[in-house]
Amino acid sequence: MPIGFQILDRALRVIRFLLPILGLLLVWELAVRTGLAQAGILPAPSTILARAVELLGLTGERAVLFGHILASLRRALIAFALAVAVGVPLGFLLGLSEEAQLWVSPILSLMLPLPAVAWTPILLVLFGPGDLTIVIVCFLGAVFPVLYSTMQGVRACGRQPVWVVRSMGGSGLDVLRRVLIPSSLPALITGFKLGMAHSWRTLVAAEMLAALTSGLGYMIFAARSYMDVSTMFVGVVCLAAIGMLIEHVLFGTLEHATIHRWYARDAQTGGRQ
Amino acid sequence: MGNAKDGLRRIRRMLGGLMLACLAAGGAGTAQAETLEVGVQQVPPDEVYIARDWGQPYGLEVKATQFSSGGDMLKAFLAGRVAVANGGSGRLVTLAAQQPESFYIIGTQQSGGDRYSVVVRADSDIGSIQDLKGRKLGVVTGTGTYGTFLVYLQQQGMSETDFQIVNMKIDDLRAAVEQKLVDGAVMWEPFVAIAEEMGNVKRLVSLKGVNESPNFLLASRSFTDANPETIVKFLASTIDAARFIEADPAEAGKLAAEQIAKGGIAVPAAALETAFTRISVDRAVTDEMVAELVPVAEAMKAAGKIPEVPDFGSFVRQDLYEQAVELTRSATH
């Protein structure tokens, strides 16, 4: 197809995708303007946008929103980094030793149906509200996906490549570098994606429960307290938008650069884990 | 001829006078800044307090930590992370009964029944509290507000069984009234003023005069014993802030709104101004206020929550307050 048609085709597809979403927003806006929905409960999208612009500092008030977003992101990222630092080595260890895994598995299974936020009350008693509590909770939320994915990646690696490297005189370190890490990389990256997504999702709730004076969760609940609904919605939209960004864009590109380049078949990573 | 208590008071006064002389000498602004860790809540009088450096005329550097709940603040207070906090009603009674050696009552943070109201929808035809009989009433049980409301009902010859009491959080009460989930709600300032300002709610009854329901300023006992001058300076700073609020509620409202806006939340300054006209921030502790803690304690003792009714008077440090008043007079001419 000539390049002109390709662009047009692409543009049409984007429009067709956005149309229902825009339609929904329009219905929402009309519902508020006609009084069907109360503005004190559900502000119009235009009001939310205006408030977001205010909070970003684009019309005079200080850029408060950035501060809150940064605080939230910082906590989620630190928690994610910790989860990787702990989860990957532990995952390798457990993945390599079948026995160890079978013994630890019951304990891990008991933790699975528990949301990470459930640990917040204990941490609140131990450390009080604040960054430490939130980071620990998000760490707990992120570490399990990372751990499980790493374990699966290690186990999926066949024995033969290991034998080949060893037969060529490779040491344990060589096995690690040349066999285990490359072969478990797709699973690791999946684990990272899940871990970061879980870290952010856990942050949403943890901040609402344990934040002191900064963060999107704090902003949402403080605004709710003072009945500043438009600010509250700005916070919710930011939480949602950043969550979407993390899950779609951030790791989509990373996958493209690594997995899709090295592997002929598509790595079906499956839905929203 | 007084009893031992009077004698003690006189000795304290003399020592205080001596201290005051030193303070006044140093408090002219040349004294080195002492620091004090203070816990405050997300309420308008505290917002005004942290918005300006009220300790500066006394050479006091105040490090304020804002807590979103009174419970968190008191936990930090007990853990020693802050030396000053505030509390009232049930929480204060529990503290007095279980950890009496941990604090003194040095002043009053908020008081006045006018800061509690019963609200209904602006367009409702409910004209008096009797009209609400049998209807749904949203409250926050366990708070000083609810306690005062119960006393009010008693005075009116009613009881809480006359209504369908629905327990909620303060954040949800306004929306619940608006959405007709409840017919009325018992709320406290500034939420009443903000809800009124938002337009959908009107004040049915003010609980002014029912009682004072004080929220007291608490200071760590160990810290106060070691650094009484610092506490006096703190009290002086908060007295100044209180006088500012009383003298010009409009300015105070604006200041508080600006402070809150720093966190990204927009609160109408006019609402805060109204709230300030209804809250009493007089820092003095009166005997009547202290006496109000007794029925609360008695109820808790009957429920088995505390072993004995504490002697609340023994916690009060009037001497520090009096010195603070003197200090404010000498510092500001």
Next chain:
Amino acid sequence: MTLDTAEIPRRRLPLPPMKLIRPVVSLGVLFGLWEIAARTGAISAFLFPPPSAIFAALWISAGPNGDPPYGILLDIALSLYRLLAGVGLALVLGTIIGLAIGLTGWGRAVFKPIISALMPIPTLAWTPVLLLVFGIDNRTTITVVFIAASFEIIYNVVTGIEMMTRKVYWVAASMGASRLQTLRYVVLPGILPYLITGLKLGVGYAWRALIAAEMLAASSHGLGFMIYDAQEYMDMKSIYGGILTISVMGLLIERGVIGALEKRTIEKWGVNVER
């Protein structure tokens, strides 16, 4: 004639399978160490009460002497009720929407963008909005459960439809099946394994989201609220007890109930779900 005792074959005691021993032993060791450490003072018994105390507190709360009486049973019942209501709704609506997306052109055009846009939104981000609209009501928590479960069900139903080969449609058409008959006899059985997988995953997410939502909503009872409230009074035993209950309940629901469902359907039919 006497029997030589050495000749009597010794019966070996049947050991329970390792599959059961391992969890019991490993958890037993964990709790055992904890108990010892707490009782000897190696760790603070206030912050980490010994498991025996935790179980004792749970036992009391489940009985008439609890505060409130049968407290934990009420909390469990309420949480379960919310889960069932929300998942039930999600199952019905999710399947319908999934079918609409998978089978009809207009369904795909209208719903797919909206679902794709809404799915990556953290489930709990909806909670403040719901609190505003419904207040502290069961409807808030049930809606959260619904949101958590329905996305998973929709996604799986759509995947199920996409995974089915065209040949079955041809077979049905060649036998003169109407659209409705195709739906009933071809599509629905075809997506059943995926639906059940979606249900299993959805219930897992829904349970976790429910607990978190209960903690956020506060003062509406349920397991989530119970552990959050206990923190206000520094009642560590209740917190740990609640966490344990949440874990066990979650496991029972996921493995027990849905596992049983899976056994009777998917495993029996030998169908494997590509995930």
